[in-house]
Every structure is written in structure tokens, then in C-alpha cells.
Amino acid sequence: MPVPLLDLKAQHALIRDDVVSAMLRVVDDQLFILGEPVERLERMVADLSRTRHAIGCASGTDALLLAMRALDIGRGDEVVTAPFTFFATAGTVHNLGATPVFVDIDPDTFNIAPDAAAAAVTSRTKAIIPIDLFGQMAPLEEIRARTPAIPIIEDAAQSIGANRMIGGQRVMAGEAATIGTFSFFPSKNLGGYGDGGMMVTQDDGIAERLRRLRVHGGATQYFHDEVGFNSRLDALQAAVLGAKLPHLSHWSAGRRANAAYYTSGFADVPELRTPCIDPANESIFNQYTLRAQRRDELQAYLKSKGIGSAIYYPLPLHLQPCFAYLGYKKGQLPESERAAQEVISLPVFPELTSSQLDEVVGTVRAFYGR
């Protein structure tokens, strides 16, 4: 039985009426940029993230770009981040004229190692960008404890609704950062029907600046306090996302249940190292990513059986040709490089049926002769 890595049609079929009527309302109103649907979604995301502000923008990439601009990051500045992530985390740093400073990851969580992040801070460091990779929050409190004066931009593109116990309190993705950034790319747990993104913050001044920066830097139309960007969230995307958001916690719970099923199904396979499932650091499992011996052979075998999988990410950013000018050498960030060789992500979307789950478990086990 074929099992796709992701089946967006299965989800759309369940919510089609709500989403289509929300889209039709926008079409009938003929108001397509920002406006009421965006403001409504911003309130919903601020409530979910427990932040004072949420500001919609055109993509998760732009959310990072605007966040850095709001912190005045530019030429000559350094931004500390991890190289085991999607390209946008560091591409945006480069595009602002700043220098990405890559540090290694914690091999258990794939997230940035707080000691390494703190050790990389210099007088030129303007921010640290931890990534909440695969849906699980990075240890923000450990980073903040080591470098309290450095702003944190939490790249939460993959982790809206994730939460983590900090000081005995559950803290939501984005809540504790200087600025948290989300992506609504269609394959995310909360995905639009096109591109979209959002920034969250507790800081009134930063929020005002972000609102200005997304409309060419002018709080009043045709009057510009600074040069910003065109990075507005479409009303149509906001309408789709507003109809989907009430389902998010249910979908994320479904992903967690699927992840737990895999983890118990692979418990006796020594060639596999399953992701850490920690109720004190509740992942939304945007990906179910494990480490596998003979990873490439496993992926070819899964493909031959019609089972979708993906490698996130095959080449860490410090070794990408475009960042050769930064001078990193192979072997310099060994945990990131090892992860790139070993990881494989399996289908974990919430609409998977129990027979599809069993098919994935059985096929992986068969590959290892179990």
C-alpha cells in the first residue's frame, strides 16, 4: 500500500466547506491585502502564542528578515545560529549584509547547543536565532541564561503551538523570544494555500516597527519613516488560515500519537534512533525524524515500496557552496554533519490511517530484517 509523505488533499477534504466559504467572503468583499481577515488571524495567533502582538507577513522567510531589520541588524553585525535547518534561517542574515555564525547542535534534539551559542557571542553579535526544528522548541531559557543581553529571534517556522516547560510554566513557541517567527508554507502544521508568515512579540515598540516595515516602512500611506519591504499577508491566505487554526491542536495531537506509534514500533530495532518524545517539551511533529543506519539504502527501499520519506537536511548550511566565503571546514561542526548523514523523516500527518501507519512500521522493520 503506498503511503505519501504528506497528503494535503486528505486534510482539505475534511475542512473544504469552511475554507471555501471563508475564501468566498474575501472574493465577494474584493479586499485582498491585509484587512479584517488578517487582523482576525493575528489575534488568533497572538492568543495561541500568548504574546501581546502578532503581525502577519508574506512568508516565514520574510518574518525572519523583518525581525532582524526591526532589531537594526545589518552590515558588520553577526547573528549566531545553527546550520542544521532550512536555508532561510541563514540566507536572510546574509541578505541583510550581516554574517551568519554557525554553531553545532545538540545530537538528541537537533536544536542549537546553548553552550556553543554562548561561546560564539562576540561584541558584534546582534541576535541569536535558535530554530525549533521539526516542531520541537529549542531551549530558549538556557540560551537566555547564558547570554541575557542578546535578543533571541526564535525561528518557529515549523513549530506553531509547540510548548516547553520553563521554570514550572508551559511556554508556547514564540512566547519567550524577543521575536518569534512562523511560516504558513502549505506543508506546515498550519499551512496556507500559498505563502504566508507571522511574527509575534511581547514588545510594543518592536511590534509597531514590524507593522511599519511590512508596508515599505511607512506607518501612514505615502509617508516613509524608513525603507521597509512589501511583505503583507494576503486576506485570502488569512481567511484559509483562520478557518484552519481551530483544528491545529487536534491535528498536532494526531501527529504526536502517530509519532508515539512509530517510536514504540521501532523500539527493538537497534539500527534506528527515534526522536526524543518529551512531555515537558511538547513537539508538534512537523516532521517525524529519526536517525537510521544505512539511511540511503533504507530510503531507496521505502521508495521501492511506495512509502514517502525525505531527508531534512542533506547538507548543513556551513558547508553550502554559497557560504564558502565564511571559511567553515568539513568536520568543524560534527553533530550537524552527522545528523545530515543519518536523518530520515517518515509520513506523520494526522490523517494517516492505522493501516498506513502499520505499513510504514512493517516496511521499515522488514528492511532491518525484523
Ligand SMILES: Cc1ncc(COP(=O)(O)O)c(C=O)c1O
Ligand atoms: C526552519 C525554517 N525557517 C524558515 C522557513 C521559511 O519559511 P517560508 O517557506 O514560509 O518562507 C522554513 C520553511 O520551510 C523553515 O522550515
